[in-house]
Amino acid sequence: MNELERQLRDLVGQSSLTELAEPFPEPVSIRLLLKRDDLLHPLVSGNKWRKLKYNLLDARRQEYTTLLTFGGAYSNHLYAVAAAGQTFGFQTIGVVRGNELATAPRNPTLARCEQMGMTLHFISRDDYRRKDDPAYGAALLDQFGPAYILPEGGTNELAIQGTAEIIPELIAQLGAPDYVCCPVGTGGTVAGLVQAVKTGTLDTQVLGFSAVGAATAIPGLPDFDRHWQLLTTYTFGGYARTSPELMAFIRAVEQRTGILFEQVYTGKMLYGIYVLARQGFFPSGSTVVAVHTGGLQGRSPLLDE
Ligand SMILES: Cc1ncc(COP(=O)(O)O)c(C=O)c1O
Numbered sequence: 330m331n332e333l334e335r336q337l338r339d340l341v342g343q344s345s346l347t348e349l350a351e352p353f354p355e356p357v358s359i360r361l362l363l364k365r366d367d368l369l370h371p372l373v374s375g376n377k378w379r380k381l382k383y384n385l386l387d388a389r390r391q392e393y394t395t396l397l398t399f400g401g402a403y404s405n406h407l408y409a410v411a412a413a414g415q416t417f418g419f420q421t422i423g424v425v426r427g428n429e430l431a432t433a434p435r436n437p438t439l440a441r442c443e444q445m446g447m448t449l450h451f452i453s454r455d456d457y458r459r460k461d462d463p464a465y466g467a468a469l470l471d472q473f474g475p476a477y478i479l480p481e482g483g484t485n486e487l488a489i490q491g492t493a494e495i496i497p498e499l500i501a502q503l504g505a506p507d508y509v510c511c512p513v514g515t516g517g518t519v520a521g522l523v524q525a526v527k528t529g530t531l532d533t534q535v536l537g538f539s540a541v542g543a544a545t546a547i548p549g550l551p552d553f554d555r556h557w558q559l560l561t562t563y564t565f566g567g568y569a570r571t572s573p574e575l576m577a578f579i580r581a582v583e584q585r586t587g588i589l590f591e592q593v594y595t596g597k598m599l600y601g602i603y604v605l606a607r608q609g610f611f612p613s614g615s616t617v618v619a620v621h622t623g624g625l626q627g628r629s630p631l632l633d634e
Pocket residue numbers: 375376405406482484512513514515516517518519594595622623624625
């Protein structure tokens with residue numbers, strides 16, 4: 330085991346499981362547990378940690394000293410990469426969507442990225458659309474020097490290998506649950522869960538709750554099969570959109586459980602689970618695990634009002 334592997338293992342173990350004692354104020358006959366990936370690491374929390382783990386090892390193995398990645402102004406992924414770079418000794422470059430932001434006061438996410446040592450490079454929305462084009466990547470490397478490129482949201486093969494590890498961890502903690510739920514952005518988290526459920530030939534069904542909108546192409550997965558479903562009903566109008574009802578729901582759950590969520594990903598997933606549970610979607614007695622994917626750096630202060 331090399332030094333980085335040792336550091337990764339020592340800093341970040343498995344995540345715990347929390348059973349929500351009274352998740353629903355009214356009777357609903359399911360067990361709801363949270364897989365506390367939000368607690369995996371104080372800064373590189375949640376699914377970001379899972380997605381970065383094998384990428385960091387690969388970057389180190391290939392002797393890269395710099396990570397370069399992409400994100401919007403509020404990106405949990407940029408934040409996680411900045412934190413991982415600081416923790417594990419990589420330089421980091423964040424290519425940010427929106428060149429108008431270059432001269433604007435930094436929002437809290439970007440300010441923290443810079444404090445953690447990330448160099449921010451702002452590009453136009455047109456250029457940002459080219460972020461996955463190898464020629465554009467090569468031009469960035471010409472400008473910044475050699476760097477290990479991580480895609481937006483951190484989703485790639487190695488990320489999926491990392492998120493797949495949630496399932497064997499869960500089985501060791503609980504046995505195979507009936508359902509495992511997670512929020513969906515770029516789809517790397519849900520893809521790992523589905524891959525692991527298939528590999529283990531489990532009867533567990535994976536439910537992905539889209540946080541971004543109707544059409545989400547999930548890497549390496551057919552649209553639907555008996556192992557999983559993508560639910561697009563609980564997006565609240567699209568990425569980062571909210572409603573007073575969603576915010577009130579999150580506040581109420583936080584007060585009942587003492588656990589914090591946020592309004593972009595985990596709050597929408599939980600809202601969806603609650604609606605489905607009340608509609609009788611889950612057979613009586615089902616064990617439902619919701620992966621708390623963290624992202625709390627993006628939690629709205631309005632949730633404290
Ligand atoms: C907190 C949080 N949860 C869930 C997701 C969705 O993960 P994925 O992009 O792998 O679908 C993201 C980011 O994309 C996130 O930041």
